[in-house]
Amino acid sequence: MIRVLVADDQALIRASFRRLISSAPGFQVVGEAATGAQAVTASARDRPDLVLMDVRMPEMDGIEATRRICADHPRTRVLMVTTFDLDEYVYGALQAGAAGFLLKDTPPAELIRSMNVIASGESLLAPTATRRLIQRFVNPPSRAARLDITEREREVLVLVARGLSNAEIAQSLYVSLSTVKTHVSNLLTKLDARTRVHLVIAAHKAHLV
Amino acid sequence: MIRVLVADDQALIRASFRRLISSAPGFQVVGEAATGAQAVTASARDRPDLVLMDVRMPEMDGIEATRRICADHPRTRVLMVTTFDLDEYVYGALQAGAAGFLLKDTPPAELIRSMNVIASGESLLAPTATRRLIQRFVNPPSRAARLDITEREREVLVLVARGLSNAEIAQSLYVSLSTVKTHVSNLLTKLDARTRVHLVIAAHKAHLV
DNA sequence: TCGCGCATCGGTCTTGGGACCGATACGGCC
DNA sequence: GGCCGTATCGGTCCCAAGACCGATGCGCGA
Numbered sequence: 001m002i003r004v005l006v007a008d009d010q011a012l013i014r015a016s017f018r019r020l021i022s023s024a025p026g027f028q029v030v031g032e033a034a035t036g037a038q039a040v041t042a043s044a045r046d047r048p049d050l051v052l053m054d055v056r057m058p059e060m061d062g063i064e065a066t067r068r069i070c071a072d073h074p075r076t077r078v079l080m081v082t083t084f085d086l087d088e089y090v091y092g093a094l095q096a097g098a099a100g101f102l103l104k105d106t107p108p109a110e111l112i113r114s115m116n117v118i119a120s121g122e123s124l125l126a127p128t129a130t131r132r133l134i135q136r137f138v139n140p141p142s143r144a145a146r147l148d149i150t151e152r153e154r155e156v157l158v159l160v161a162r163g164l165s166n167a168e169i170a171q172s173l174y175v176s177l178s179t180v181k182t183h184v185s186n187l188l189t190k191l192d193a194r195t196r197v198h199l200v201i202a203a204h205k206a207h208l209v
Numbered sequence: 210m211i212r213v214l215v216a217d218d219q220a221l222i223r224a225s226f227r228r229l230i231s232s233a234p235g236f237q238v239v240g241e242a243a244t245g246a247q248a249v250t251a252s253a254r255d256r257p258d259l260v261l262m263d264v265r266m267p268e269m270d271g272i273e274a275t276r277r278i279c280a281d282h283p284r285t286r287v288l289m290v291t292t293f294d295l296d297e298y299v300y301g302a303l304q305a306g307a308a309g310f311l312l313k314d315t316p317p318a319e320l321i322r323s324m325n326v327i328a329s330g331e332s333l334l335a336p337t338a339t340r341r342l343i344q345r346f347v348n349p350p351s352r353a354a355r356l357d358i359t360e361r362e363r364e365v366l367v368l369v370a371r372g373l374s375n376a377e378i379a380q381s382l383y384v385s386l387s388t389v390k391t392h393v394s395n396l397l398t399k400l401d402a403r404t405r406v407h408l409v410i411a412a413h414k415a416h417l418v
Numbered sequence: 419t420c421g422c423g424c425a426t427c428g429g430t431c432t433t434g435g436g437a438c439c440g441a442t443a444c445g446g447c448c
Numbered sequence: 449g450g451c452c453g454t455a456t457c458g459g460t461c462c463c464a465a466g467a468c469c470g471a472t473g474c475g476c477g478a
Contacts, residue, residue, distance in 0.1 A: 405466090
């Protein structure tokens with residue numbers, strides 16, 4: 001049973017989604033939210049498998065809500081559903097971690113099918129969005145490897161990844177060369193890197209750059 | 210009426226595609242091709258609206274065939290269909306100009322639907338491919354800097370970017386340490402880099418990794 | 419034939435990177 | 449009060465990195 005949260009500011013839309021989803025086998029609506037903020041709290045409370053998220057909502061928009069939900073609950077999949085098909089929505093949604101993006105005029109059967117796809121861990125976009133994504137075809141990889149480093153170390157890592165020498169980093173952060181060396185040394189240990197080159201690679205993998 | 214060319218090296222596959230497409234309203238198979246080269250010439254001769262293209266074919270693979278067809282006949286839409294779902298296929302196909310990418314295990318109804326989408330000018334990818342495209346999209350590379358370096362230098366650069374030391378690169382390429390140092394030195398000059406760290410960054414920008 | 423780019427190799431020399439040792443200070447926590 | 453993590457700093461030691469010098473052989477085009 002796939003547990004779904006419906007987030008949309010219009011009660012009418014929520015109701016029709018609820019009807020549609022409830023009538024589909026294998027799905028269950030576990031909550032509704034009328035704002036982005038509500039969606040975030042509801043996601044934390046109800047732990048849905050899937051969130052049907054509208055883009056335009058008061059208080060907090062769907063993009064920001066998606067960002068928080070994905071950050072807090074990586075296993076929750078977010079499917080953006082919107083009336084509009086604007087680029088910034090799509091890209092913003094993807095950046096925020098959404099697993100899919102569909103228009104509200106998607107036929108019900110198609111929507112249910114899409115929700116199955118999303119819930120199974122795959123991703124899915126509306127054809128028009130896919131076309132533009134391909135047109136913008138530029139693609140780097142990699143999910144964020146959780147780096148267990150301190151804030152200061154992260155700062156140093158970023159500068160290392162930008163190609164700064166230890167001396168330059170020292171200048172940039174207003175600390176001594178020794179301090180930078182200590183931080184770099186700790187980073188090398190923590191990230192299991194042999195040289196600063198490996199740090200750069202790790203930073204890229206974690207898209208800290 | 211959407212005119213379709215079927216390109217696949219296996220006659221059995223071609224036949225089943227032909228049956229499927231012929232039975233679908235609005236579609237008409239106007240030709241078949243068993244190799245990439247045949248697909249190119251058939252496209253020039255028959256001017257299909259849509260090409261169902263296999264990736265793996267003798268003489269010329271589907272990617273290269275797609276590149277030529279798209280270059281010669283921009284109005285012809287190419288839908289890649291393959292048994293395999295390998296990254297290089299998808300990205301290669303998109304780079305070549307394909308409008309879509311599906312797996313052969315796509316249900317017939319879904320395939321026909323997809324062909325309609327493609328023919329209408331939109332794009333469409335298999336969900337797994339979409340997911341990875343999104344992953345790559347979320348971390349966009351600044352596409353710039355075409356690198357004016359020799360093939361050998363490029364090889365060295367890739368290894369540098371993977372974090373190998375000069376000694377390791379020497380071992381890996383079966384040359385002496387001196388040679389590697391020379392190449393690295395030339396790379397530093399050509400790419401205006403101060404240290405190998407800058408080489409790593411440049412390699413990432415040029416998405417050589 | 420000559421020149422040129424490329425790949426290959428060797429040497430010397432300087433310097434930055436990094437390991438490893440030490441230390442102090444501050445803040446939170448039990 | 450004592451402990452621990454974090455940030456700060458200093459010193460020594462070793463070595464990879466990189467600059468800069470030299471060289472040879474090969475293929476290719478003028």
